[in-house]
Amino acid sequence: MNIAPSAIVDPRAQIHSTAKIGHFCVIGPDVVLEEGVELYNNVTLLGITTIKAHTTIFPYATLGTIPQDLKYEGESSKLIIGEHNLIREYCMINPGTKGGGNQTIIGNHNLLMAYVHVAHDCKIGDHCILANGVTLAGHIEIGDHVNIGGLTAIHQFTRIAKGCMVAGASALGRDVPPYCNAEGNRAFIRGLNRYRMRKLLERSEIDFISVLYKKLFDLKDTSIRNNALKILEQYPDNPHAQEICNFVLQSNRGIAIKEGYFQDEEAT
Template identity: 65%
Template sequence: MSKIAKTAIISPKAEINKGVEIGEFCVIGDGVKLDEGVKLHNNVTLQGHTFVGKNTEIFPFAVLGTQPQDLKYKGEYSELIIGEDNLIREFCMINPGTEGGIKKTLIGDKNLLMAYVHVAHDCVIGSHCILANGVTLAGHIEIGDYVNIGGLTAIHQFVRIAKGCMIAGKSALGKDVPPYCTVEGNRAFIRGLNRHRMRQLLESKDIDFIYALYKRLFRPIPSLRESAKLELEEHANNPFVKEICSFILESSRGVAYKSSEYSSEEKQEE
């Protein structure tokens, strides 16, 4: 049975599943759908065509599904789809998609979005991610699974961050980040590999292979793209080579790599 505060304002067109809790002074618009076990604390606003998955908890003054902050948006149909078991903390803002993108913003499962996180239109966030306080995502950003982004970080539109990456706090990121990399700075560049996440997700032999692969990729000569092409030719059947090198070759913004920035930490390990 759902538990709904008397002061909540809920459209009769909204779909509220069983076991949902809606706190005082929440506002729920026409196209909103709340799956089982969703919990809204007080003063949450949900608008537009917004779906919230099972057992997701949203804290006070979060605003989800309102009109995208894009001057090209003219009221066309778009969606915000949020998966299961997410924690969305105070004052978060998440916008739906636009006609100029994929027409939806997607958030996976088991993510933590801390206070004051902003997720703009057409972003795609995987699962098991942590976005710390004040992280700002511009439009069309793609974030893979198991990514951590430190507080007060700003990320340029269309940037892609692959699986298992760590973005240090107060970074300004304008280029793509390949799998399992750590980046830091303004502008942010790759500083090394995310050992902590790799140890959680991978076997030791796979970690060793990925370290060796990145050492080959990040040699000054040939270029990063040429190195990625060579690796794909020589190791076409290796899943890690496919994942990492394909990501590099598909990058439209370029990779956040500068040899002088990457090498200092890694050389100390050798």
């Protein structure tokens, strides 16, 4: 175990023998650091916080302090951060509240750049990149392989599905279905994230999803929910149709689409 002499580590904390803790770090009694976790100097970890294997946390990050939510009443809640994450300088991540399942969860292989804020009860998947200054309000859900540009703010309870990209300096207040690009203040879906689709999908799958979105976002004399129901009837056994259309039907905040904004020239 490599703990700098100036670090303050509560003796009740569970620290793996291979973890590294830099100068002037503060580690609370209910913190768990698993194999290969590395903390640079001046990192603060409090609350019931688990950092899983081989995650690296950079200077002045503060994780596990109580939620910035006036409804929080001191209930026991958790922050769970997965494996192989990079959490850069001045990030702040809060645990959950009783209104959101009492836990904030971050998956594996994510990059949170400097000054990212992840509020209470958020859930972030795997292989995501949140650029500098991204701000997540409470109860946000982000799928796998999502990129969010710098200085973007996202409203509470918003969902961003897998494979999406949100452009920098956006303000997103509605849900974004799988593989879409969103941009603007307020952000709307502009097209498909074909870069990510080519990394994750076969050509035939990309073509199918492209046509599906053209049908889904054809809003003349109908609604996106009606379109989703029709597509589910048309393709009851297709996993992409099921995933995308059910995401739309389960949306509480609505989908970030505006008629005439969606453009995908490769779809036929």
